[in-house]
Structures are given as C-alpha cells and as structure tokens.
Amino acid sequence: MKILVTGGAGYVGSHCVRLLKSKGHDVWVYDNLLYGHREATDPARLIVGDLLDQPAIEKAMRDHAIEAVMHFAALCYVGESVTDPAKYYRNNVVGTLNLLDAMRACGVGKIVFSSTCATYGVPQQVPIPEDHPQNPISPYGFTKLAVEKALEDYRAAYGIGYAAPRYFNASGASLDGSIGEDHDPETHLIPLVLDVALGKRDHISIFGTDYPTPDGTCIRDYIHVEDLATAHLAAIEKVQPGEAIRVNLGTGVGASVRQVITACEEVTGKKIKTVEGPRRAGDPPELVANPQGALDALGWRAQHTSVKETVASAWAWHKAHPNGYAG
Numbered sequence: 001m002k003i004l005v006t007g008g009a010g011y012v013g014s015h016c017v018r019l020l021k022s023k024g025h026d027v028w029v030y031d032n033l034l035y036g037h038r039e040a041t042d043p044a045r046l047i048v049g050d051l052l053d054q055p056a057i058e059k060a061m062r063d064h065a066i067e068a069v070m071h072f073a074a075l076c077y078v079g080e081s082v083t084d085p086a087k088y089y090r091n092n093v094v095g096t097l098n099l100l101d102a103m104r105a106c107g108v109g110k111i112v113f114s115s116t117c118a119t120y121g122v123p124q125q126v127p128i129p130e131d132h133p134q135n136p137i138s139p140y141g142f143t144k145l146a147v148e149k150a151l152e153d154y155r156a157a158y159g160i161g162y163a164a165p166r167y168f169n170a171s172g173a174s175l176d177g178s179i180g181e182d183h184d185p186e187t188h189l190i191p192l193v194l195d196v197a198l199g200k201r202d203h204i205s206i207f208g209t210d211y212p213t214p215d216g217t218c219i220r221d222y223i224h225v226e227d228l229a230t231a232h233l234a235a236i237e238k239v240q241p242g243e244a245i246r247v248n249l250g251t252g253v254g255a256s257v258r259q260v261i262t263a264c265e266e267v268t269g270k271k272i273k274t275v276e277g278p279r280r281a282g283d284p285p286e287l288v289a290n291p292q293g294a295l296d297a298l299g300w301r302a303q304h305t306s307v308k309e310t311v312a313s314a315w316a317w318h319k320a321h322p323n324g325y326a327g
C-alpha cells in the first residue's frame, strides 16, 4: 500500500514507519520537523510540510499516488494545551480537517489516527473499555475527541474509513536501540527517570503520593512503542473505506510511578533520587486499558507487558543517545 505518514519523523510515527517498510509498504513521511527528527526517518522519503498547508498535502498525495494515511502529527503537551489552547485547536483540529479534506480531494479512502486515553478524562471504571464515556479534562484531550467526532461524521457522509487507536502511555524504544524517544521539552516519566540515571538530572519529582492506589502514586498503562507499531500495521491493513475501528492500545497491566522508578533502578543499576511533591493538575489516579477490544477488532495484543522490559529498551536508547538525535 502507498501510505502517507504524517508525523512520521516523531516518536511513535518513526517506529511505525520502520515496521510498515519492513512489511513491504511504500511509505512517505509528511512532517514539519517542529518536533520530529530528520535522523529518525529516511531523508529520501521525507516531505517537509505542514498540515496547515492543504495544497501541499494534496500535492504529496497526488505525487505519490497515496492510498492510505497514518496520522501521528499533533501537539501533545497537556499543560501547554491549557495555557495556549489556540495552538492546539489550530494544529490538531484544523490541521486534521485539512488532511481529511485533502483525502477527499485526492480520493484517499482510509486513515489511522492517533487518539488517546486522554479522551476519557477521569475514568469511572478501570480497566477502561472503548465504550466508556469520553469527557476529556484538557484542551489536548478535547482536540483529539473533536477529531474522533469529525472522523465519524466524514465516514458517514463521505465514506472515509478510519481507525482511531487510543494510546495509553507510549514508552520504550526500538529493540535494536537505533530510534527512540527524544522530546524537547521532555515531560514523560520514564525518560526523565533515565535522565537521572544518566546523571543529567539530579532527581525525579513524584507528582502526588496521596492517590487512592496501593502505594499512593498514579498508575498508568505503559505500552511499548513497538507494540503500538504492530497495532497500526494491523489497523491500516484491516480497515476498509466506510468502516470505523475504535480501540484502546494498552497492555491491560498498570504500573505505579514508584514501580516505574524501581524498574528503572533495576534496569540501570543506579539509585534514583526521588523528591515527593504535590499532585500534577489533571492527573487521574489510574488509567489502564481494557485490551479486549483491540484483540477482537484487530487480533492484536501487546507483546511487551512487563514495564521492566519496556524500560530496558528505553535505557538502551538513552544510554547510546544521551542527547537524543542531537548526537
């Protein structure tokens, strides 16, 4: 299949691109390189472009006879989405509408869109099934939900098929250590703890120790980025024009902040200094996927279910690339 991958130079996108290519798909990356890394993808297959430029998207689709789209390109900092929502609505919602309208103009019939468990807001039930109410608590979550709604309306009216995998906590790195997570700024727990192990940071702050969980810290479902890639491959191959697939992508197993830190200590052999601090606004106590829906819809389940294993792959990347792609 000829696939256009927006955000293919980013963290999850770059891992998916590699898998798609290894399975024989003809892949083109469309990325504005604002947060993506040229080094994370094949420069000969990279189109530097922005989603706010619809004619450029259409040109890319026509030039390469694109048949399907994988759409990763989005802004993803929850805190920033609160202080600068305009930036998030414009890039995540307007940008995606441009992409969908380019698909209509070029006759591209299917898309896999990166959605998120942040669309559920504070869960009433854990593990979370796909039919759980979606009440986001951040502008970021609302932008992703708005796109899910647009996808459904575009499917019904124009016949575009879509899969909307809702990621839990994307983590880890390619098992050969060649590509991995490199965010600037970095806000995610595992890379920050590994920065402490590398001596780049003095300590990790634990955001809240009074949650109603066994050790008082938040529980998350850390899903390996290579498992996300296999789910996307299954989704793009399965979904047909006019169809909809909405699935959670998680392991079904949660780990607390303290458990993640312990796993990092075991993997790195370093003692991690922690500082207990207040809760971070907008953090639900527990977010864990019910993974049954993805098994039913895609025949997919996570292969990496141990957080220690996921941390080990992240550590291989961080140790080899202490400054990320900057060398």
Ligand code: UDP
Pocket (backbone or CB within 6 Å): 169, 187, 188, 189, 190, 192, 204, 205, 206, 207, 208, 218, 219, 220, 257, 280, 283
């Ligand atoms: N967290 C923390 N200290 C940090 C960063 C994150 O205690 O410096 C906690 C955060 O409150 C959450 C969990 O680690 O409970 C995972 O956070 P992350 O930002 O990695 O992902 P999120 O769940 O926000 O998508």
